[in-house]
Amino acid sequence: MLVNPDEPLDVQVERQARIIDALMRRANRQDDVRPSAFRAFQSAIELQEKMQAQGRDLARAVSELETVRGEQERMRKSLVAALSSMEGGFALFIDGKLELCNHLFLQLFPDISNKIDTGLSIGRFFARLVSSKFFRSADRNLATLPTTLEKRRDEGVITSVMIEMADDRWFQLSAQHTSGDNVVLLLTEITDFVRRNRSEKESLIDRQEDYLKAVFQTLTSGVCTFSSRGKVLMHNGQFRELLGLPASYVAQGEPVTALVEYLFANGLAVEGDAVNIEAIYRKLVTEGAFRQRVRLGPERVLELHMHEMPDSGYLVEVEDVTLEARATETLERRVMERTAELTRANEKLTEEYEKKARVEEALREAKDKAEKAVSSKTRFLAAASHDLLQPINAAKLLISTLLETSRGTDMHGMVERLEGSFRSTEQLLHLLLDISRLESAAPDTVSPLVVNLTSMMNSIHADQSLVAEQKNVSLKMVPCSVLVRSDPVYLLRSIQNLVVNAIQYTQPGGRVLVGCRRRKGRVVLEVWDTGIGIPKRDQQRVFEEFARADGEKLAAGVGLGLSVVERACRLLGHKLSVKSKPGVGSVFRIELETVADAQAVNEPLSLASNADDLLENQIVLLIENDDDVLFGTTKRLEQWGADVLACRSIDEALTCVEDMGMAPDIILADYTLDNGDTGVDAIAKVRKLTKVHVPAILITADRSPRVRAAGLTYDISVIYKPVKLNRLRPLMAWKIGQQGDAEARGDTKVAGDSAAGAFSVWPE
Structure with a gap:
């Protein structure tokens, strides 16, 4: 490009003229007019025409610019004239620099008017205002105002400052950001408002003073105020009347020391330790308040209240408490008399209490003895249940056997009566044992x-x-x-x-x-x-x-x-x-x-309808360490047709099984055996020896949870003593029948035990 359009027009015109001139000289030097030279010449002519057109446009633009500048200057003069006619001060800062300022600012601060020039920064502007001798004070620091305006520039908030001038004139200076860094300052005079407000305030204070004086005079207690130097300021008539003071001692400006000296000279007595005016004042300054009861003469009792005032003065309030003091003395005397009576009554009550304590101690000891006796009885019945039930069980088995063998004889009726009497005894024993267990209220009862x-x-x-x-x-x-x-x-x-x-x-x-x-x-x-x-x-x-x-x-x-x-x-x-x-x-x-969808403890007794046939010729291994129970159970089982291996210990039972060379059909074992052995141990060892899961029943008087848990763990049914034969016989038949079904299927364990309740605890 030969001409840069971004350059000024006069530069472009000059450059184009030189180009045209060079082209013309080159065209004159040519011997012949070639097509390329002609085209160059033609281009130069066109370029010259464009340059002339641009020159005309530039002339018009310059003319218009001059017109705009003239309009702008006229508008500026009009704005300055308008600002000068404003009642308040006005200043405009553009991009942080002073652009306009009307004459009010200059009139208010004539000593610095020559220092307020266009282009002055806003910070220096405020600094020069403060340096003026006509500036008295402001409710805010003007030096920090530019920082405040900068922080709040995006909020569009007007920041106001109240300024006091030397001639008791007051102005409100308002500052606000307009756009960018432009700031407008307005100065509005508020002198009339401030003076009117001051006048109203003084009037209000005067009215309040009159009101306070009226209140002072109507108070029932005496009140007097003193300055920080101890001079009388104001008092009411009640104060002078209560203290019996001459008017000269409470006149305004009189010292408090003269008043106190007069009172002490006329019978003022301070209760407790003697207190002088300096000590009272120190306590007042330290605590902010002071209270003291004094006597004035032999009959009157006064109470002094002293309170510190905001101006370090203090207020003294005097109240006549003579009647209250007399009532208090009377009450104290009565309290002392009553205390003496109560002391005597207390001594008497103490004696009665000690007697009652001795009686309660005796009752407690008796109660402890009774509780120990009941506890001992409960423990005895619980511990002796096995020993009590063993002979009952043996006798029941023997009577049952005797009842069967005596049928058709003359003794049968007597045996029936014996069996009925024994059944009543057994029922009574069960009731006593049940009450004993239920009385203990143990968690596992x-x-x-x-x-x-x-x-x-x-x-x-x-x-x-x-x-x-x-x-x-x-x-x-x-x-x-x-x-x-x-x-x-x-x-x-x-x-x-x-x-x-x-x-x-x-x-x-x-x-x-x-x-x-x-x-x-x-x-x-x-x-x-x-x-x-x-x-x-x-x-x-x-x-x-x-x-x-x-x-x-x-x-x-x-x-x-x-x-x-x-x-x-x-x-x-x-x-x-x-x-x-x-x-x-x-x-x-x-x-x-009720319980839904759960497995119940079922009784298999109804499944053994042919109990008589199932026990015929069955081998029963009976393990019982009590000779009478062992004998009675053996006889009863033999009457049912069973072949009984009667053993007193685990070793004897294992020897019998080894000699027999085969597993028994069922095991009946007492839980408590000699030498700390249990029926569970015996059943486990027989099963281990024979490698057969032999059906087993524990017959015991022990109702503790450990026996039930052992039965569930080792697949053993539990039945309590004294044994009910109408329960034992079908239970044995059912378990033997279940074992036979299991062997027929090739199982080594009793089939269906967990479902039919073979591990359940059977009540007597």
Whole structure:
């Protein structure tokens, strides 16, 4: 490009002229006019025309620019004239530099007017204002105003400062960012407003002073104010009257020392330690307040309150408390008299308390002895249960055997009576042991499990049908196939006690009905009878130990059965209730929690309908360390057709099995053996020796959780002493039958044990 369009027009024109001139000279030197030379010449002509056109445009632009400059200058002069006619001061800063400033600024600060020039920075502008002798003060530091404006430039907020001038004139200086770095300053006079406000304030102070004086005069207490130098400022008439002061001592400007000296000279006495005016003032300065009760003469008591004032002066308030002091003295005297009376009464009460403490100590010792006796009784019954049940179990087995062998003889009736008496003794022993265990309230007394009510109700019906038949009472059970959560031993014992009571207290020809009613999430087991009924006053008392309702003469017993039911239901969380009407009958209810989709503790007794045949010629390994129990059990098993290997110890049992050369069909073992051995150990060693999972039953009087846990762990059924033969025989038959089915399938373990309840604990 020959010409740079960015260069000034005169430079472009000059350059184009030189180019044209060079082209013309070159064209004149040519001998002939060639096409290229002609084209160059033609281009130069066109370029010259363009340059002329641009020159004309440049002339017009320059003319227009001059016109604009003239307009701008006229506008500036008009703006300056307008700003000069404003009542307030005005200053404009563009890009941080002073651009305009009207004459008011110059008039207010004539000593620095020659220093306020265009181009002055805003910081230096404020610095020169402050340096003026006409500037008196401002409510803000003007030196920091530029920094404040810079911080708030984007907020569009107006920053105001109040300025006091030397001639008691007041102005408000307002500053605001407009755009970019442009700042506008406005100076507005507010002298009239400030003076009017000052006048109103002074008037208000005068009114407040008058009001304060009026309040001073109407106060019931005496008030006087003193300056920081101890001069009287103001007082009310009550102050002079209470202290009995002449008017000259409380005149304005009088020193406080003269007033105090006068008071001391006229009978002023300070209670407690003597205090002089210097000590009082030091305490006032230290704590800000002072209070002291004084006496003026023999009759009057005054109270002085001193408070420090904001100007380091202080206010003294005097109040007549003569009546209050007299009342206090009277009260103190009465308190002393009353204290003496209370001291004497306290001494008497102390003696009585010591006597009561001695009595309470004696009662506590008696209570401890009683609790120890009860605890000892409970522990004794719990510990002796095995020793008590062992002979009971042996006697029961022997009586059962004797009853079978005496059939058809003259002795059979006597043996039946003996068996009935022994059954009553056994039932009473069970009740006593149950109460002992339930009384202990140990955490493992009850063990809730999932129980099938059908099997339990059928078992009770089978046990009590003969008793009901002998008394000519109709006993009917309505089966209920529902699963509940309860302790199988104590639930069976509770239902059994209710059924036994219903049969005992129902006249011959009466009826007893056992059934269930389903409710949402629960089931209520009910025992109905048509017996003699219970009066309303006795319906709760019948659940106490040894309690029987009035008029109960039909049944024998000591009244422990319902107490066991109440204690067991309370521990298990079952709701127990009774409803009865004398002469009509009674209904006892036990409300239980139902369980869905769970495995219940089932009784396999109903599966062994052919128990007599299954025990015939079966080899039973019996391990029992009590000779009487061993003898009685052996005789009973032999009557059932079984071949019995009777052993007193584990070693003897293992020797018998080795001599026989084969595994027994079933093992019956007592849990507690000699030398610390257990029936569980015996069963495990026999199974290990024979390499056969021999069916086994533990027969024990130990009801502790460890026995139950051992039965579950080693696949052993547990049955408690004294043994109920009508339960033992079908249980043995069922387990032997299950073992036979397992062997036929080639299993080494009893099939279906966990499903059918072979590891369950069987109540006696």
